[in-house]
Amino acid sequence: MFPLTPPVVKRLLGWKKGPEGSSAAEDKWSEKAVKSLVKKLKKSGALEELEKAISSQNSHTKCVTIPRAKPNENTINGQYRKGLPHVVYCRLWRWPQLQSQHELKPVDHCEYAYQLKKDEVCINPYHYNKIDSPALPPILVPRCGDTEVRAPPPYTDYHQHPPHHDHHHDHHHLDHTDAVMQTGGPVGVGVGAHSAMYLEATLAQQVPGNTTVHVSSSTVETPPPGYISEDGDPMDHNDNMNLTRLTPSPPGLTTEAAPVLYHEPAFWCSISYYELNTRVGETFHASQPSITVDGFTDPSNSERFCLGLLSNVNRNEVVEQTRRHIGKGVRLYYIGGEVFAECLSDSSIFVQSPNCNQRYGWHPATVCKIPPGCNLKIFNNQEFAALLSQSVSQGFEAVFQLTRMCTIRMSFVKGWGAEYRRQTVTSTPCWIELHLNGPLQWLDRVLTQMGSPRLPCSSMS
Incomplete structure (x- = not known):
């Protein structure tokens, strides 16, 4: 798919959600976002847990965490595309049209959900659910x-x-x-x-x-x-x-x-x-x-x-x-x-x-x-x-x-x-x-x- 792309990055990119025929710029940014994540997941078993969650689409997997970004540093690879990491990866692997963190609600058993404001943030895309617009009563x-x-x-x-x-x-x-x-x-x-x-x-x-x-x-x-x-x-x-x-x-x-x-x-x-x-x-x-x-x-x-x-x-x-x-x-x-x-x-x-x-x-x-x-x-x-x-x-x-x-x-x-x-x-x-x-x-x-x-x-x- 991409020259010199590590196998784990190729596998993770293979599960990317979105329409067929995305632009070259979009593909390039997705690769950079995944490579950035792979570098941060240094804990033993974190990458395996992420692959397990995405491949099985299972919310009953462990938290996959990265350090919480400092204020005004919510970026993926600096100049590329601003966004909170858990939103970026939920967009990549679950909801391509996702706009912001306000659309997401963590599952009850997520110990490092973004909303908990801990030093580590869970980016497991199956530890978040998308909030649907509630029906208004007549x-x-x-x-x-x-x-x-x-x-x-x-x-x-x-x-x-x-x-x-x-x-x-x-x-x-x-x-x-x-x-x-x-x-x-x-x-x-x-x-x-x-x-x-x-x-x-x-x-x-x-x-x-x-x-x-x-x-x-x-x-x-x-x-x-x-x-x-x-x-x-x-x-x-x-x-x-x-x-x-x-x-x-x-x-x-x-x-x-x-x-x-x-x-x-x-x-x-x-x-x-x-x-x-x-x-x-x-x-x-x-x-x-x-x-x-x-x-x-x-x-x-x-x-x-x-x-x-x-x-x-x-x-x-x-x-x-x-x-x-x-x-x-x-x-x-x-x-x-x-x-x-x-x-x-x-x-x-x-x-x-x-x-x-x-x-x-x-x-x-x-x-x-x-x-x-x-x-x-x-x-x-x-x-x-x-x-x-x-x-x-x-x-x-x-x-x-x-x-x-x-x-x-x-x-x-x-x-x-x-x-x-x-x-x-x-x-x-x-x-x-x-x-x-x-x-x-x-x-x-x-x-x-x-x-x-x-x-x-x-x-x-």
């Missing part, structure tokens, strides 16, 4: 039989409000009729800062034990049109909102429940890039489970959104300097119904995820700083499904409020919030906004099924 939507209803517009039509021009960025609560985008980009509207918080670095698997992930609660941004403002618990701020809610049906009124299922869209998220309060370039639609948003000038493809080529005639020097430091940017994974953000840049990224904030009990507008080499779960479909199911009983507006959870904001290099001079995301030089299409479309179908009541369901209706 949302049962009751309908009040005696209530006049009208169907809401699709979530894509919620953007049709007239623009509201707020050039002063006053720090006040706004009625939702005013919480819309200024022409050219969203308007930042602060509503008061919250105390800084610190999160232990166990949030990110690759963070050393003595570091912390810095979390600061930001003042609230005015979301894009149609997205409910993130001023804390929306159900507790009725002084600025005239909410109409559904209440449980009294005796004598008929209720029907219809299941509304989740459907995975062709594009799991849409990403827009902003410089200050101006959107730049076209929206990127993500179809691949792993995508990178970086600052390079390569043409974008299905797995990369390159910001370096995007032009803006109004770009100032601060934005120019920031763009030079985006570098490798951020990698986004959509795996098993969860979304992860991994900072690949040499500078931190800053993330505002209402779903993540809900999970940890933080204020909805909290901004989390993700240092280089760290990652954070920023959305979970199962958690969102539970919130959606609970909100249905509270009425149309309670469900509509969840649209804010489907939008995630992320700035490069420069942070914002209570701990920073920049109080709003629209004050940061370079940032992106993710719209999670699956949850948004699910919300749209639930809202359509519910209908929009003109009056609350009650004994007086």
